[in-house]
Amino acid sequence: MLTDNFGRKFYYLRLSITDVCNFSCTYCLPDGYQCDQPRDFLSLPEIRRIANGFSQLGTEKIRITGGEPSLRKDLPEIIAACKETQGIKRVAITTNAFKLPEHLPSWLDAGIDAINISIDSLDPRQFHSITGHNKLPHILKGIDMALAHGQTTVKVNTVLMREYNAYDMQTFLDWLKDTPVTLRFIELMQTGENQEFFDAQHVQGSRIKQNLILDGWLPAIRDKSAGPAQEFYHPDYAGRIGLIMPYSNDFCSTCNRLRVSSLGKLHLCLFTEEGLSLKDYLQQDDVEPLKQHIINMMGNKKATHFLHEKLTGATTNLAMLGG
Ligand code: SAM
Numbered sequence: 001m002l003t004d005n006f007g008r009k010f011y012y013l014r015l016s017i018t019d020v021c022n023f024s025c026t027y028c029l030p031d032g033y034q035c036d037q038p039r040d041f042l043s044l045p046e047i048r049r050i051a052n053g054f055s056q057l058g059t060e061k062i063r064i065t066g067g068e069p070s071l072r073k074d075l076p077e078i079i080a081a082c083k084e085t086q087g088i089k090r091v092a093i094t095t096n097a098f099k100l101p102e103h104l105p106s107w108l109d110a111g112i113d114a115i116n117i118s119i120d121s122l123d124p125r126q127f128h129s130i131t132g133h134n135k136l137p138h139i140l141k142g143i144d145m146a147l148a149h150g151q152t153t154v155k156v157n158t159v160l161m162r163e164y165n166a167y168d169m170q171t172f173l174d175w176l177k178d179t180p181v182t183l184r185f186i187e188l189m190q191t192g193e194n195q196e197f198f199d200a201q202h203v204q205g206s207r208i209k210q211n212l213i214l215d216g217w218l219p220a221i222r223d224k225s226a227g228p229a230q231e232f233y234h235p236d237y238a239g240r241i242g243l244i245m246p247y248s249n250d251f252c253s254t255c256n257r258l259r260v261s262s263l264g265k266l267h268l269c270l271f272t273e274e275g276l277s278l279k280d281y282l283q284q285d286d287v288e289p290l291k292q293h294i295i296n297m298m299g300n301k302k303a304t305h306f307l308h309e310k311l312t313g314a315t316t317n318l319a320m321l322g323g
């Protein structure tokens with residue numbers, strides 16, 4: 001089992017398969033995807049070896065992310081490769097879902113267990129102004145299809161922003177009355193490129209948590225390979241609410257996840273100074289050297305990120321690593 005110097009165990013791998021994105025979310029890629037050099041993204045055989053190596057070290061869940069992972073034509077093969085790996089119990093994806101109705105059948109066939117969809121506003125015009133794309137009705141149609149099918153869990157990620165959505169909790173709550181999804185409010189994180197935006201828009205999740213508890217929302221129990229959200233349920237609501245609060249004091253103490261970038265670099269934290277290349281170890285099917293290399297690097301994992309000191313490491317935006 002992969003363990004660090006602070007006794008934390010790592011059951012969960014977030015695997016980025018591209019850093020390209022077609023959206024231009026205000027907080028992430030406000031000027032759209034900028035390509036400054038040719039990219040050599042992980043190939044399917046390399047992804048198989050990563051899944052294999054990590055699963056032999058105790059990883060039970062893989063989340064496929066990006067950039068926008070659905071821009072890769074071989075995404076169904078990637079999902080299937082992760083799903084077929086012995087020891088991997090859950091394969092999830094984080095996506096902007098711009099073509100969810102079209103993509104869903106092939107993802108389900110490949111064995112996807114969970115789909116997290118980014119929706120920062122339930123107002124189509126606001127959604128358009130945040131992402132640059134008028135896609136909200138199409139995405140909501142895809143969510144209905146996924147829920148009707150029933151094979152996957154569906155979660156929605158909403159980045160909290162003072163002037164875009166934080167003032168309008170009621171619209172989200174009304175939606176959750178009858179929609180059986182978990183809506184996770186994510187505190188906006190500062191990155192290398194969004195400092196001004198962060199200063200203007202950051203809202204603390206703790207205030208929302210207080211209001212939820214006052215309104216009768218109850219904390220749910222956390223699974224060992226669960227993501228970073230504190231989840232809440234309410235007897236009158238079909239949906240749940242999650243809060244991801246990276247600025248809260250004990251956020252890093254429950255860290256159970258590692259990240260591999262689409263360029264094949266291990267990131268011990270979302271905000272490390274550099275990624276540690278695995279590429280040389282991904283060129284052969286024998287994963288023993290890869291496993292040993294990963295174990296050797298675990299000692300470098302720090303107790304916390306340094307976001308409170310406004311230190312964002314090498315992370316210029318979250319599209320480069322998958323959030
Ligand atoms: N393109 C996909 C999507 O948007 O779901 C996957 C990649 S995106 C980087 C993963 C998640 O990170 C999304 O839910 C997105 O809203 C979130 N995210 C991006 N930048 C962020 C930031 N600065 N602070 C908090 N969350 C952020």
Ligand code: SF4
Nearest residue numbers: 021023025028096319
């Ligand atoms: Fe693209 Fe996701 Fe970043 Fe939006 S949050 S720009 S969809 S990578």
